Amino acid sequence: MLSKKTKYGLKALTYLARQEGNTPVQVGEIAVNENIPQKFLESILLTLRKSGCLGSKKGKHGGYYLIKKPSDIIMADVMRVLEGPIALVPCVSLNFYEKCDDCPDEITCSVHKLMIQVRDSTLNVFRNNTLADVCKTSKDENFIK
Amino acid sequence: MLSKKTKYGLKALTYLARQEGNTPVQVGEIAVNENIPQKFLESILLTLRKSGCLGSKKGKHGGYYLIKKPSDIIMADVMRVLEGPIALVPCVSLNFYEKCDDCPDEITCSVHKLMIQVRDSTLNVFRNNTLADVCKTSKDENFIK
DNA sequence: TGTATTTCCTATTAAATCGATAGGAATAAT
């Protein structure tokens, strides 16, 4: 299950991507429009900024803004920042690998093999979607099913 | 992330699938061979039985056994019993649907659309793998990558 | 220069979930 953190983070990113210029948008504005608790959103945007997904400006008229074009923001990267590993098991994770302590042998582990398939198929989706893709709704003209 | 419950459950099922006959196998035997806390495994096998994935026999010489051929056991069904929804968000779940309380409109929700893709690709894996497939290790001769 | 505004940072809390354990009832074989 997706955490609220991730869900809120994704919504905030799409909100920013839909902005006209690149002027900073305040947390409060995003929070109100996307129904997200403001203080919680604050901490989420902070981690997104620290990981290089977002830029920020402090003080009056400050806020957050995208530092890359939406079409250059790969969802796999965003998901890893917000949700952590994409794999369902650490032993098949590309970026967060860990050995299972209860598994004598990965090669013969049947769970392992199944989970690699799931990882690859999920990764395929997240790698082939940019923030720009995600922003297109089914209402948009150029939306291709 | 996959819960321990699911991981243990899958391992137990493959253990049973690899048995010769259909004579009941005791929880203790599975627990020892798969490095699973016995009492925990007991409760997992119980839910698998209640959901129709397994049969059981009480008393002396009792235990658990498969009631279907491994090749007839679809992983999607098993996963739903053990882990719950396959979808990452309830609003895109086929079997556990729930409306988001913070989302005004599913049609235009960008998260929604992305998560449908993830659900479909994951489901594709779980629907196309039976317990028999999962049991094949990469060591097996007929294993096809 | 000072005041209002906003991000930044750390700590804390309440609730939910997870992993595991405990103890015994029910059932079956011998």
Add this chain to the structure above:
DNA sequence: ATTATTCCTATCGATTTAATAGGAAATACA
């Protein structure tokens, strides 16, 4: 009867999650 096993309910401790609190640091602007 005795022994072995599943079945059932309850509970516990640890971890994670979602959210809140309070204030420091930075910036715009009057």
